Amino acid sequence: MAFILSIMMIDELPVDERITAIIKERGITHLYPPQKDALPHVLSGKNVVMSVPTAAGKSLVAYIAILQAALEHKKSMYIVPLRALAQEKYEDLLPFRDIGITVGISTGDLDKRGDYLGKYDIVVCTSEKADSLLRHGSDWLHDVSIVVADEIHLVNDASRGPTMEVNLARFMLMQQVQVIALSATIQNAEEVAHWLDAELIQSTWRPVPLKEGVLFGRKLSFLDGTSRELQNSRLEGLLEDVLDDGGQALVFVNTRRASQAAAEQLEEITASRLDPGEREQLHELSERMVHDETNIVSRKLSRCIERGIAFHHAGLSTLQRRSVETGFKQGLIKCIVATPTLAAGVNTPARMVIIKNLWRYSGGEGGMRPIPVMEIKQMMGRAGRPGYDSEGEAILIAKNEMERERLWNDYLLADVEPVYSKLASEPALRMHLLALVATEFASSWEEIIDFMKKTFYVHQLGVVPEERLWEMLDFLERNEFIEAHGERWKATRFGRKTAALYLDPLSALTMRRALEGKKGTAFSYLHAICATPDMRCLYLQRRDGWVEEKLAEETFVLDVPPPYDPAYEWFLSEVKTACLLEDWIQERKEDDIITKYHAGPGDIHAKVETAEWLLHAMRELARLFNFEMVPFLSKLGMRVAYGCREELLTLVTLRGIGRVRARTLYRAGFKTISMLRKARAETLASLPGIGMTVARKIKEQVG
Ligand SMILES: Nc1ncnc2c1ncn2[C@@H]1O[C@H](COP(=O)(O)OP(=O)(O)OP(=O)(O)O)[C@@H](O)[C@H]1O
Ligand SMILES: [Mg+2]
Incomplete structure (x- = not known):
């Protein structure tokens, strides 16, 4: 593959030209340098770990490999840690349906075999879903030849990490798969690459320059030595600065309450800079959201949206979140104040990212803890995304001279932390060990050891923690999840169900x-x-x-x-x-x-x-x-x-009828399907919250 090392143009890639044609339609004509470095290895079938900065186009490398594989009748799985990301990747891959490549997405229900997913060339799913599919052991999984692990640095995450590494270990033991792992910049990328027996692609290159800086008073100083004086200090000053320059801003805070409060506090700044056309479109956007979902939060959010600003956190419904993200992508919402749930992997048109809090509450550790540098860099990386801006700025705010020094040293100049496996934790280990035995993937001591040797946990530890494994197996045996049969363990029915139901x-x-x-x-x-x-x-x-x-x-x-x-x-x-x-x-x-x-x-x-x-x-x-x-x-x-209460259970199964409308119907005397069948559409339509469209829909269903 050495011959393609010099390739920079999408056109020249040794892949099917129908693939490159669609990529070009999206305005991508040249490869970015890290993509150029990674693709020869990826296309020759090697395992690859890409540890490169945010926005460097890691996904495209994986896409090209799995699309080409699909045309050669090979199956791939694209595994991501979050549902929102699965959706983004799925939408990126959908246009390739035009050349006959089928793409499926699966993120929900952890107690399904998912046999139907076997018909797709590419399956995009979350780590939990991949784990659950492996437990149910659908046949098609044996045909998977490429596994993409996106955001692999999250092996470091206590809740999601163990599942990520167990999935990879399983695939690697099961069959000859090619692993393409995409990672943020981390300190021990070499160790991750060694674990996966992969070629390591590292780079500091970013397509859109990202200037990191600290604001103190009205002075904004950047790492690259430049600085500028703002009209005003603090968050307000920064927001005015970016808006007056025609950009949009993303502000990260550490609590939901703070995100709402800050959005309300800043709304004058955004509102005063909207033109009449934008005002009208924002009005429509907020009306639509409130119309589709009326509750206190959407009313509060809609007031903000009308003024060109929004808050964003895990307490919002999917619809609310989507409205905010769409408005921001369209350039109508000028500023989002978010909790870090928005941080990982997503593409946003923020020219400036402002990180207001560097500490957050951590229940597990009993108090406020500094946010790791890696997460700060992930948040910063939402600024300056290709296709939106030609330069991005990521700013921390200092309250005094001393803090300015500290932020500069501890965040801007600091190395990103190494990642560590979290599989040693008791809940993770007992859950995954049970799954191994229950699926008969590993049921003797030797097989369990062989499996463990494939995990990042044992790779990092250097030895198999035998005592800990015995402890866990003993726990599972004492509680009747598994039974010893000679040299092997077998799961009981209870154990098998527990594993299949995806329960701890x-x-x-x-x-x-x-x-x-x-x-x-x-x-x-x-x-x-x-x-x-x-x-x-x-x-x-x-x-x-x-x-x-x-x-x-x-x-x-x-x-x-x-x-x-x-x-x-x-x-x-x-x-x-x-x-x-x-x-x-x-x-x-x-x-x-x-x-x-x-x-x-x-x-x-x-x-x-x-x-x-x-x-x-x-x-x-x-x-x-x-x-x-x-x-x-x-x-x-x-x-x-x-x-709802029990008496509504038949009515709510009708499409278009939720608990509120069902209660309205019930109160009006329409308690059963047969009563609805006898009712006239006009009568139903006259009930509050029903109307003619819904009434017709009901009549269609009840016959
Ligand atoms: N060669 C290219 N030319 C132009 N745009 C590109 C190119 N490669 C990727 N992009 C675009 O760059 C944007 C960022 O890509 P992507 O989401 O893959 O970044 P990433 O490296 O995964 O970043 P993160 O670490 O934040 O997840 C996308 O909108 C993508 O379409
Ligand atoms: Mg990414």
Whole structure:
């Protein structure tokens, strides 16, 4: 492949010209230098790790390889850590359908075999989904010949990292796959490349120059030695500066509350710079969002959007987030104030990124912690993206001279941290070990050792942590997930189900305890799922005294710790989370829930989604331990899915009918499908919130 080393033009690539034609249609004619370095290796079938700066076009390298493979009838998987990224990659690949390459996306449901995905040439999915597919062992997985691991530096992430490395280890043991791993700049990229037996491509090159700087007073100084004086100091001064220059800004803060507050505080600055055309388009954008989803948060957000600014955090619903991102990409929303959830891998048209907070709260570590340099660089990297700007600026704000020095040394000049495997953590290890045995991928001690040797964990540690593995296997055996049969372990039915349902074994044990006790109420089981480590519970706040009062009213199927027990505080947050779910299925208004729990629509959605999955899992376990509970849990699961009381369960299954409209119909006397069948469309249309379009849709469905 040496002959292509000098290639810079897309045209000259030794790949099918139908591929290059579509790439060129998107305005990409030349390869960037890191792409030019990586492609010969990638196209010759070698494993490659690309550790290069943000925006250097890492995805395109992987795209070219998997598209060419697809035309040669080879399958690929593109694995990303986040759903939003999966969507972006999927949309990038869709245009290649025109030349017959099929692309599928899969991010949800972790208890499905996914056999249908076998028909696609390229499957884009999240790490969890890839893991779950591997556990269900669809045949097509054996045909995968290229695995792309995007954002591989996140092996360092305690929650997502272990899954990423276990997936790669599994693929590498299963068959001859080519691994293309894309990484941010990290200190130990060589170690990652060595682990994957890959060629390492490193570079400091960036297509759009990114100037990193610190603001102190009105003076903005950059690392490259340049500086300029602003009209005003602080965040306000920076925003005015970038807007007056025709750019857009992305501000990162560390809490949701701060993102809302800052957006409101800055709205004068954006509003005063809008032209009448922009004002009108922003008005339309915000109207559309509120029309599609009315709640306190969307009303607040729409007021901001009207003024050319927005906040963005995990509490927003998908629709709200999408409205903000679209408005920003269209250049209408001039500034987004976001929490770091927006940071990883996405393309945004921000000329200036401003990072307001360098510390954030970390529950696990018990207080405020500095944000790692790597994450700061990821946030900075959202500025100056190709296709949007010819230069980007990333700014930190100092309050005094001393801090200015510190920011300069600790962030701008600092090396990015190395990444470390997090597979050693107990939850990760017990979950993945069980999956290995349950899928019979590794069931003897030797096979488990062989597997572990393929992980980044053992690669970094240098030895197999035998004692720790024995401890975990012993835990799984004592709790009846696995049984020893001579030299091998075999999973019990309980163990196999737990692995297939994608549960933490500890969650499965909690559910089992809940199922084996005396029968409880709907609330008892909502609490039981909230007591599993797979549910992220709401924090308890000072004004949540009511949670304790709730205890007297409810029965629990799990033990209640006494108030002096350190576990009591945690128990209360489980109860609080269960109360949210209960309010949801009692049809409490979304706005009331938002206010009572200090949660956003995105949080409600996330809790509901997790609860659906866990109730489904508990129902499946009930088949083993308490069959009588199966119908009860099915119904409860449906109520959570739709957010309604039992009597609405038939009405909500109609398309276009959510819990609110179902309640309207029910109140008006239309309680069953046959009653709807007899009703006239006009009568239904006259009900509040129904209207003719929905009424017709109902009639079409009920016949
Ligand atoms: N050779 C090229 N010429 C012009 N534009 C390109 C080229 N390669 C990629 N791009 C564009 O550059 C942008 C950034 O690419 P990409 O998202 O792959 O960056 P990345 O390296 O993955 O960055 P991050 O580390 O932030 O994820 C995309 O919009 C992409 O279309
Ligand atoms: Mg990327």
